[in-house]
Amino acid sequence: MLTFLARGKRQTGRILAIAAAAILWLGPALGQAATHTIQRGETLGVIAKKYGLSASALAAHNGIADPNRVKVGQKLTIPAKADTLTYTVLKGDTLSTIAKKHQTTAAAIAKANGIKNPNAIRPGRKLKITVGTAKKPTKPRPAAIAGSTLREINRPRIRRNRWKHIVIHHSADSNNSIRGMEHYHRRVRRMENGLAYHFVIGNGVKTTDGKIYVGDRWKRQIRGGHLASSSLNEVAIGICLVGNFEKTLPTAKQRTSLKALVSHLRKRTGVPFSQVRTHRHINPKPTICPGRRFSLRSILST
Ligand SMILES: [Zn+2]
Known part of the structure; x- marks a missing residue:
């Protein structure tokens, strides 16, 4: 009887211990x-x-x-x-x-x-x-401007206050190639420095879609030939998007590249946002460039 009771107590003790352990174990769960x-x-x-x-x-x-x-x-x-x-x-x-x-x-x-x-x-x-809610690191977004292009853009030394405006154009023909535009400016329009723009952004027809072509005038930091004013050409960076935006819209890649290029150039040159203009808005002579369907502000603000 006595041994029986003792065993009973021991068993109760063991059950209590198991229950306690279970509570401890279940706690976190x-x-x-x-x-x-x-x-x-x-x-x-x-x-x-x-x-x-x-x-x-x-x-x-x-x-x-x-x-x-x-x-x-x-x-x-x-x-x-x-x-x-x-x-x-x-x-x-x-x-x-x-x-x-x-x-x-x-x-x-x-x-x-x-x-x-x-x-x-x-x-x-x-x-x-x-605890433990950190998100896994996400892949960095691809740079809007390719590394090799960025190096080309950054290579020339930019004189302080060299540039006052950034002016956007369309080429008026979606079939334009860089070589064709260069030929037209140098041979037909007889511009001794060739391609009138500092940059051209391709559209995917005869140029790579969204690719930023860095022109010779940017590399040499010399005046553009894209405006009907000699004094404006002296201080205005010209960016031309291949295409006719009277008829079509710039491609998504052109929009992304233009936004990135303008942002980067503004950082490098100090040109204020208000001086990023379209050809139509800055030119002393009337022009439809860069076309009625081109909205600079919507591109720069998205
Ligand atoms: Zn123009």
């Missing part, structure tokens, strides 16, 4: 905080792995500055994975270091906590952080 007592031989890394966390996230959650200095018997609070925890900002913390510790982003923490100025987080401030 249920999105509740659990605790873990550090055993001999356990590192933060081992414990973190057990709960599907990183050592740094676990350390940060428990305010442990040095993850290598934990004691046997020390109790850790285990945040549920992808759960929200409260983090108290320490001295020297920045949003990005905090984000890194919790595998999230500074932007996500700022958003969750209504932080307008990410540089003004004071020690002691409590932040709600959702």
